[in-house]
Amino acid sequence: MQIISLITDFGLKDNFVGVMKAVILKINPKAQIVDICHEIKPQDILGAAFLLKSAFKYFPKNTVHLVVVDPGVGSQRKKIIVRTKNYYFVGPDNGVLSLSLKDEPPVEIMEISNQKYFLKPISDTFHGRDIFAPISAYILKGKDIRKFGKRIKSIQRLNLSRVKMTSKSLSGEIIYIDRFGNLVTNIDKDIFSRVTKNKKFKISIKDKVIYRLSQSYTEGGPLKPLALIDSFNYLEIALNGGSASDYLKAEPGTPVTVTTSQI
Amino acid sequence: MQIISLITDFGLKDNFVGVMKAVILKINPKAQIVDICHEIKPQDILGAAFLLKSAFKYFPKNTVHLVVVDPGVGSQRKKIIVRTKNYYFVGPDNGVLSLSLKDEPPVEIMEISNQKYFLKPISDTFHGRDIFAPISAYILKGKDIRKFGKRIKSIQRLNLSRVKMTSKSLSGEIIYIDRFGNLVTNIDKDIFSRVTKNKKFKISIKDKVIYRLSQSYTEGGPLKPLALIDSFNYLEIALNGGSASDYLKAEPGTPVTVTTSQI
Amino acid sequence: MQIISLITDFGLKDNFVGVMKAVILKINPKAQIVDICHEIKPQDILGAAFLLKSAFKYFPKNTVHLVVVDPGVGSQRKKIIVRTKNYYFVGPDNGVLSLSLKDEPPVEIMEISNQKYFLKPISDTFHGRDIFAPISAYILKGKDIRKFGKRIKSIQRLNLSRVKMTSKSLSGEIIYIDRFGNLVTNIDKDIFSRVTKNKKFKISIKDKVIYRLSQSYTEGGPLKPLALIDSFNYLEIALNGGSASDYLKAEPGTPVTVTTSQI
Numbered sequence: 029m030q031i032i033s034l035i036t037d038f039g040l041k042d043n044f045v046g047v048m049k050a051v052i053l054k055i056n057p058k059a060q061i062v063d064i065c066h067e068i069k070p071q072d073i074l075g076a077a078f079l080l081k082s083a084f085k086y087f088p089k090n091t092v093h094l095v096v097v098d099p100g101v102g103s104q105r106k107k108i109i110v111r112t113k114n115y116y117f118v119g120p121d122n123g124v125l126s127l128s129l130k131d132e133p134p135v136e137i138m139e140i141s142n143q144k145y146f147l148k149p150i151s152d153t154f155h156g157r158d159i160f161a162p163i164s165a166y167i168l169k170g171k172d173i174r175k176f177g178k179r180i181k182s183i184q185r186l187n188l189s190r191v192k193m194t195s196k197s198l199s200g201e202i203i204y205i206d207r208f209g210n211l212v213t214n215i216d217k218d219i220f221s222r223v224t225k226n227k228k229f230k231i232s233i234k235d236k237v238i239y240r241l242s243q244s245y246t247e248g249g250p251l252k253p254l255a256l257i258d259s260f261n262y263l264e265i266a267l268n269g270g271s272a273s274d275y276l277k278a279e280p281g282t283p284v285t286v287t288t289s290q291i
Numbered sequence: 292m293q294i295i296s297l298i299t300d301f302g303l304k305d306n307f308v309g310v311m312k313a314v315i316l317k318i319n320p321k322a323q324i325v326d327i328c329h330e331i332k333p334q335d336i337l338g339a340a341f342l343l344k345s346a347f348k349y350f351p352k353n354t355v356h357l358v359v360v361d362p363g364v365g366s367q368r369k370k371i372i373v374r375t376k377n378y379y380f381v382g383p384d385n386g387v388l389s390l391s392l393k394d395e396p397p398v399e400i401m402e403i404s405n406q407k408y409f410l411k412p413i414s415d416t417f418h419g420r421d422i423f424a425p426i427s428a429y430i431l432k433g434k435d436i437r438k439f440g441k442r443i444k445s446i447q448r449l450n451l452s453r454v455k456m457t458s459k460s461l462s463g464e465i466i467y468i469d470r471f472g473n474l475v476t477n478i479d480k481d482i483f484s485r486v487t488k489n490k491k492f493k494i495s496i497k498d499k500v501i502y503r504l505s506q507s508y509t510e511g512g513p514l515k516p517l518a519l520i521d522s523f524n525y526l527e528i529a530l531n532g533g534s535a536s537d538y539l540k541a542e543p544g545t546p547v548t549v550t551t552s553q554i
Numbered sequence: 555m556q557i558i559s560l561i562t563d564f565g566l567k568d569n570f571v572g573v574m575k576a577v578i579l580k581i582n583p584k585a586q587i588v589d590i591c592h593e594i595k596p597q598d599i600l601g602a603a604f605l606l607k608s609a610f611k612y613f614p615k616n617t618v619h620l621v622v623v624d625p626g627v628g629s630q631r632k633k634i635i636v637r638t639k640n641y642y643f644v645g646p647d648n649g650v651l652s653l654s655l656k657d658e659p660p661v662e663i664m665e666i667s668n669q670k671y672f673l674k675p676i677s678d679t680f681h682g683r684d685i686f687a688p689i690s691a692y693i694l695k696g697k698d699i700r701k702f703g704k705r706i707k708s709i710q711r712l713n714l715s716r717v718k719m720t721s722k723s724l725s726g727e728i729i730y731i732d733r734f735g736n737l738v739t740n741i742d743k744d745i746f747s748r749v750t751k752n753k754k755f756k757i758s759i760k761d762k763v764i765y766r767l768s769q770s771y772t773e774g775g776p777l778k779p780l781a782l783i784d785s786f787n788y789l790e791i792a793l794n795g796g797s798a799s800d801y802l803k804a805e806p807g808t809p810v811t812v813t814t815s816q817i
Contacts, residue, residue: 086317153770
């Protein structure tokens with residue numbers, strides 16, 4: 029099986045995504061292309077990095093994960109291939125791959141430079157079509173990634189605001205809002221469990237306080253936000269039958285705190 | 292050929308749909324996944340039921356129709372597989388499959404419970420990924436559906452407002468509005484023909500009256516709504532070159548009546 | 555490899571696109587369907603024609619390009635198949651294929667009429683499903699296109715506003731705005747180079763003047779629009795990190811002029 033997963037900020041009103049697929053299939057007719065998301069906000073590197081991180085590990089071994097959110101296209105930013113134990117990651121070296129590579133460390137990193145594998149003429153504005161799509165198609169065909177450029181040692185990382193932790197509390201923030209208005213925080217299950225273990229706790233966001241974790245979205249009422257560990261293992265604030273985002277007027281960056289007390 | 296059709300309310304701004312496809316392909320690399328719709332309004336069971344009903348029969352025999360519009364995820368609602376003469380239907384037991392099953396009666400209904408076939412760890416908030424996707428992939432692979440749980444007798448039905456019919460008239464309503472603003476009613480071709488046969492008729496919606504059926508959207512003018520039997524065999528109100536929904540300010544629930552008189 | 559590319563104005567909120575794919579796969583299980591775009595503005599023939607023209611040549615030889623933007627569905631407009639050296643084009647004869655056929659001239663044109671290959675019963679409102687999808691699936695299977703109807707000589711052309719050229723200047727206009735707010739003009743690379751060769755030039759749009767071509771979107775500042783030859787070889791006006799369309803309040807039809815002077 030030969031799968032390329034695709035994340036871009038190209039949207040669906042133009043033909044950019046379709047053209048990239050055409051280029052891939054022309055080189056590698058066996059490629060199976062799976063869209064993860066194309067509605068990334070234009071140039072939102074963090075949003076794309078988060079969606080990749082929470083999706084990549086569900087794919088079969090050897091999937092090529094291609095991400096084209098590339099505000100620096102045509103400038104001096106590098107174009108990279110990262111080989112890990114299970115996958116290949118391809119994209120611009122702007123941090124968009126870095127959150128995933130914390131979970132799945134790089135085995136080999138190549139800077140793409142060998143024009144032999146590019147689509148000609150190469151534009152300066154659409155490397156998704158001219159460079160990333162053909163390179164991904166060739167990787168999937170089994171071409172040795174050392175053919176595509178030279179080995180490098182490190183990649184750009186994203187500067188994420190980290191969760192502040194004391195023995196009694198956690199201070200984090202909203203990092204993603206999904207279609208349903210659920211508010212995903214940067215507080216993951218492990219850190220949450222460690223701090224709240226055997227203690228009473230309260231979760232505060234805006235002027236609301238939540239005293240327990242729910243199991244599902246069906247708990248709580250229309251005016252009563254709930255908290256749960258979501259399906260990607262992050263603490264999430266939600267509203268039964270409604271949008272927590274609308275109700276709380278929360279957005280990425282809104283603080284969320286967890287404070288504990290002895291039982 | 293192995294096809295899974297997909298209807299969800301997950302939208303396309305997150306990675307939920309891509310992750311479900313990854314799970315399916317990891318289990319069954321030969322699966323061909325066809326998106327019917329992911330832009331169902333969040334938790335709009337009736338909308339999803341309608342789109343499934345008007346689409347399913349165009350698919351090849353043995354297609355697995357998977358629907359994940361599931362406001363009750365994680366609660367006590369059942370998860371079901373319905374085998375019919377030609378297809379498999381998979382989804383939550385909340386009525387979303389029921390309109391289709393009026394046309395294609397169940398041969399066997401299974402309640403899904405065998406955790407052996409689930410993705411672990413099972414979340415309480417994303418059964419699309421953890422339960423419905425893997426089960427659908429295994430069905431497509433030919434796994435006997437009796438392995439997945441226990442047989443049950445009946446499923447939840449939707450409470451639809453029915454068309455009221457007398458010998459001289461029909462009272463129905465708008466049940467769906469498509470992208471073009473065409474207004475689909477719950478009055479189907481058969482019932483319409485039965486009541487209007489050999490009679491003059493008028494169709495009333497809001498303050499407008501339409502005296503005939505058109506053949507295509509190109510009849511009528513920009514301020515003159517037309518009525519036709521649409522491609523899914525429902526009476527539909529449309530506007531040549533415009534949106535009947537905008538023009539008439541009609542929405543789901545807006546009444547539509549047909550009254551007849553002798554010629 | 556057997557590819558059908560798909561452009562429609564059906565959007566993604568209904569099931570029209572999924573149903574067309576079902577019909578194609580029922581006839582031809584080997585078809586690989588690549589979406590170019592479904593978010594064409596309803597009935598925007600020119601927009602669809604432009605997206606097809608800039609996408610079709612990236613596809614493998616023998617791809618069937620199917621376009622269903624068809625405001626005249628059910629009326630007397632023809633339904634056509636155009637065979638060219640490398641591709642097949644299928645759609646309504648309303649000009650939507652014509653821009654592409656300037657670059658890739660027709661070898662044979664068939665008017666579709668043989669009902670044997672249609673889906674029954676044929677609706678008057680959804681020829682995408684009942685006529686164009688099955689015909690495309692049969693073409694891809696290798697069926698001789700002369701079976702589908704009778705040969706005709708010519709097709710409808712679009713009336714495009716042409717670029718006005720003197721030895722010193724070019725007058726064109728915006729013809730397309732992409733997701734990022736980039737403004738695509740109808741001035742292509744060849745004509746631009748011919749007029750500006752060895753001369754100083756200025757590009758004017760609204761009250762702004764641009765004196766040079768940039769290489770990439772990363773040049774220029776947030777209040778300083780830039781001009782470049784885009785990845786499809788048209789002169790394009792853009793804004794680094796922003797939307798030129800929003801900033802300049804430009805839209806399709808907005809004039810763009812290039813004037814030159816000796817160095």
